[in-house]
Amino acid sequence: MSAISTAAVVVTTINAVLVAGSGLGAALKIEPILEPMAKLGVPESWLVFPIGTLKLAGALGLILGLLGVPLIGPxxxxxxxxxxxxxxxxxxxxxxxxxxxxxxxxxxxxxxxxLSLQIQSITFR
Incomplete structure (x- = not known):
């Protein structure tokens, strides 16, 4: 596993948790996001795929990057x-x-x- 800074671990973890929560909210079609999405013209059918799926995949990619899968985090x-x-x-x-x-x-x-912290960790290890 490459050396990754503490700041990169903290920021990436916070990002992954928040994005996963947002992705789950979209995938589960929670009430607070239904009306604003409808106002934007986003079909409710898009909340699971692609919106929720993309967010959850992004969160998973960030975590896999922390676990040492090369370049997946960035x-x-x-x-x-x-x-x-x-x-x-x-x-x-x-x-x-x-x-x-x-x-x-x-x-x-x-x-x-x-992204910036992960690139910095990769570059300056």
Whole structure:
């Protein structure tokens, strides 16, 4: 297993837990996300796949990266960054700036931090 910094472990773990929770919420179609998604024009059928599935796969990839699977952690972080950018674009396009939009910004920033710390750990070991 490559040497990974404590900061990378902490940030990646927090990111994985939060994204997994978000993915489970989408996959289980919990009530607080149904109305905002409908306002955005996102079909309810998309909550399980692709939305919930992509988030859960991203969280799993982050954890596998921590466990030493080569390059899967940074790849998962990149995938999550792309996901959150697309999610924020959907909000912007719909001119819908509800709390989910700002939460998406936080998740995206956390994924950027995760990627940065993982690359730093790989590069400077």
């Amino acid at each position: 790849a998962a972080a990149i995938g999550l960054i792309l996901y959150w950018v697309c999610a924020m674009y959907t909000h912007i396009r719909s001119q819908d700036f509800n709390p989910q939009f700002y939460l998406g910004m936080v998740f995206c920033a956390l994924s950027v931090a995760t």
